[in-house]
Amino acid sequence: MSEAVTGMTAAIEVRAVEKRFGNVGIIRDLNLTVVKGERHAIIGPNGAGKSTTFNLISGHIKPTSGEVKLNGDVISGLRPFEINRRGLSRSFQVTNVFARMTVWENVRCAVLWATGQRYAFWKNVDSLPEVRERTAQILDDIHLTHRRDVPAGLLTYAEQRELEIGITIASGATVVMLDEPTAGMSHAETDRAVALIRRLTEGKTLVIVEHDMSVVFGLADRISVLVYGHIIASGTPEEIRRDPKVKEAYLGEEAH
Amino acid sequence: MLELVVISTLNGVLFGMLLFLLSSGLTVIFSMMGVLNFAHASFYMLGAFFGFQLTKWIGFWPALVLAPLLVGAIGMAVERYGLRNTHKHGHVAELLLTFGLAFAIEEIVSMIWGKSPLDYRVPALLDFPAFTIFSTNYPAYKIFMLAVSVIIFVALLIVLKRTRVGLIVQAALTHPHMVGHLGHNVGRVFMAVFGVGSALAGLAGVIAGPALVTQSDMAASLGPILFVVIVFGGLGSLPGAFIASLVIGLVQTFAVALDGSLASAFGPLDPSAGPSVLTDIWNVTIAQVAPIVPYVLLVIILIVRPMGLMGTRES
């Protein structure tokens, strides 16, 4: 796919982004295009800068130079909540939920902004039908309805990961970024999570960082390979599988 | 005027160095353990009262050594039996524990020694004017205080730069999350750091006691200034704490020494206007404003540079 064609339909465009911490360049000349509606996986060895890339796109950290566009608008330099309001939502590699609040409250909080409640202090949060229905729907989607009154901190690990995905998709964002959603899960749990992700991101743009290659090759429409803060290859799973650079830098390494 | 400048500079640097004796310990403890020790100024007060009592019993010089050791031991006990057990409840609980301690220590001190100022005298050996500038006799004891704080400052630098423990502390200052990887003796390191920090605060108390007022409210009045110093300098930054200590020490000393007001500079306001906020501000002397100067500095730094002077961390 050439740059000119994707320019019109790109959900995320990362152009010449660099990130330095002190003198250390973590990300060098990063270029990445995620097409609207596709499922795009970012893979790469440990320390390649995958999480940093997520943080750069979602506004968690600001790039030293270069720019990031969301649906054609520049978002680099915006605060995370501003980017989120423009329709980009992300999850975290380390479970990052509201531990003392119940599952229901967790998801509902994530629904509030998207349903236009903003900072309202004159409405009863329990009597907002749209909020309630959407929260119930998402709980149902992530199969946690039976655990709705449990504080999130007391859930099992796999349940917390599912809640993490639930919070991420709750706002109805069109671009969803998942950071290692299946990390630490058993085979059965992983299969369940993949099915969940596939179903919940239907019709949306998905960017996923994942270590499990079977997940990546089973789920992704396109894959980008990140090595030392630089994308060395982007393409369909088949193209990536055949790419000699990738074999040398990454897949070959895995085989040893 | 020149006389005032020289004397105030000397006093200001002295006060600043005293503040640094306290703020350095507080900064290192905060960086390593994530605990802002609210009771730090109380350890300073304990130093002064122990110093007073031990001076009465065994003389000033043994007290100068013993009192800080005692305070250090109390600090270690607080870390071992208090903070370590509270750690699992989070940093707010730890901060609250030290807040409760500060409160309790003040009550205990006023229960034992009363609420009025103590007669904590300068030792006879140092009770003479060191030199005379213009018409002011500068007391030798203040020179001694300055010397002690400079010696401690240099010793701290050497420990930080040259020893293994110093390297650990330095690493903790720049990479606080790495402290957890120190290994199984992390508890002992924490206890030692907390003990040394408390002992330094105690030492500051022993030497400051005779020169300033030794009274049960001395912790409550110094504590907030101390916190201004470390927020102003940037939480977790030793150089920041050093600069902020000197800045606040100098600014406050100069403010106390200056007697001018807007009224004395520009003449009184029209008395027919009657009392108002404006006349209050117009007539107040700089010396009267001195107590609020550190807090005004705090507000300014928060607006201009929320991280503090040398701070790099968000929280």
Place this chain on the structure above:
Amino acid sequence: MTKATNSTSKAGADTSSGSLRFYGVWLIGIVALIVLPMIFSSGGSLTSFSLIGIAIVFALSYNILLGQTGLLSFGHAVHYGLGGFAACHMMNAVVSHGWPIPLPFIPLFGGLGGLVFAVIIGWVMTKRAGTVFAMISLGIGELVASSSLILRSVFGGESGITTDRTALPKMFGWSFGPQLQVYYLIAFWLVLSAIAMYALTRTPLGRICNAVRDNPERVQFIGYDPHVVRYLAFCFAGFFAGVAGGLAAINFEIANSAYLGAIQSGFVLFSTFIGGTAYFFGPILGAILVTYLQLGLANLTSAWQLYFGIIFIGIVMFSPGGIAGLVMMHRPLVRAGTLWTVIPSYLVAVVPTLALACGVILSIETVARYSGGEPIDLFGIGFKPTSPVTWVAAVVLVIGGAFVARLSWRRIAEAWDRAATVARDRGYLA
């Protein structure tokens, strides 16, 4: 009022018995407020009830920060004090200008006083949370307290601003001279403020405050700016603290710099934390207990503040959920019917724990009264602070009590774990 602030609403599907119980608790509280002065009608108890009412409003306002939003403030009395001054100035202005504003509306102006300051300073203060916010609140508290002594025309210097609450226009023919009428005024505002603050916890903002408390980082990724959330919470807390200050100004007919000071800020922190921050009724319990102890202990011992400090440290170390947390811990056991298995171990622990407490009290009073020599009266037994018998008794009680008490506490923990496990197995969360 026993409903947890972060308990789940049974959205819509709520059974009518649940909501009946909910409204029942509020109704009982209101009826109690009305009936109390009829049962205890002495001047002293009316004064106490008034002070407790003010303290409850103040502590609830503080919990908007600490319990709801996770902001630890060491300077909350600033809003209380400014509310008090605003109320005093307003009352004097009403009298001198002849405005038709009766006394019951004055606390509103106190609230505005607290709110205005929060609106002005809050944006800078709430930029950062955690330890930095705590230190800044301390600094701002000192700044305002010190400034109040300089700006004499507004704050009246050392003596403060006085006022006369009876000079305002009458309402329902009440002059508000008698303490009973003032009590009902305070009770009215207590109910109003408590309902408003409880309602706040049930709004979208209230819930996002909880989210900011739990995880400010993640809040940014669900579309909210934690700074704005903290700022709004700070403003609400400032308003209700100002209402409490206004009530205090009406009650004492004076506002002075002590209203603004560190002691008042520490008092509200103690009340709220001892009561428990995780439940809406926690600060209410705390305010009642701390005010009551303050009034009662001050007559008994000169070291009463030390006892506060010790209670506070004990709560921080052993029960960070406060009294409310301790009470609510037992709810799953009650529901599962396993509470009875724990009670024997509680009863066993009572004796050594009491012995330990007596030892501590005896030690403190011995030190406090050593120079004065007044005798110590401990549950009817007299001790002389200068006598070695007292010292030995204190040491034996402390050491022996601590030793046996620790054993008995361990038994409680074991019994508790067993009961909680059973409760969990029966499907009640513990």
